Amino acid sequence: MTGTVVRNGTQYVRLEATEATIPNTKQFSATALVTSDGHVRELSGSSVVNANDVSDTATRIGFAYEFRRVASSPVRPTWVRNVPRLSLHRVADGEGIAIHNAGERPVPAGTGFSIRATNWNVTDGEPVFRGTARLGQSLQPGKTQYLHAARVSGEVGFFAAQQETTRVNSAVFLSNRTITVDGRTENTRFLLVIELDGNRR
Structure with a gap:
């Protein structure tokens, strides 16, 4: 835990991670905003996979997730x-x-x-x-x-x-x-x- 953040009147705990248990992964970083009852509002980060192989085959992957309340259920994108x-x-x-x-x-x-x-x-x-x-x-x-x-x-x-x-x-x-x-x-x-x-x- 690295502190708290307030968004739209709601307080979230800020969690950060710098290590992953996934094999052949390095330079991992992730940040999450979580409510007191465990609801994840945001999660984002990046990592390098295939890190044990030669450098030209390593791949950097980024990820992001955000929860929002909407008036109606989202429609599945055609793509x-x-x-x-x-x-x-x-x-x-x-x-x-x-x-x-x-x-x-x-x-x-x-x-x-x-x-x-x-x-x-x-x-x-x-x-x-x-x-x-x-x-x-x-x-x-x-x-x-x-x-x-x-x-x-x-x-x-x-x-x-x-x-x-x-x-x-x-x-x-x-x-x-x-x-x-x-x-x-x-x-x-x-x-x-x-x-x-x-x-x-």
């Missing part, structure tokens, strides 16, 4: 339908990942993905695998795109497949790594993460 709603999980055999489109719109063909698989505690291989992949065709609502990892000419690469289990030579297992998928469409960027413990971000 929300165009925002990708994607989920990420490992495939059963541990040799790849699956990106599922849970939204209302297709993810367009040509969408590119930058993929990173990280485990800084490994003793029998590289701590970081990197690769890229691109959708050859649009990913329709309710459909899943599988990406499998394999080593080709000494380098780890990712390739798209239409099924969860695909047996390939020199497969790379991803079950013991944190997986990060950074994707971009024409006007949207999304970041999907599975931690070592299996939790999704």
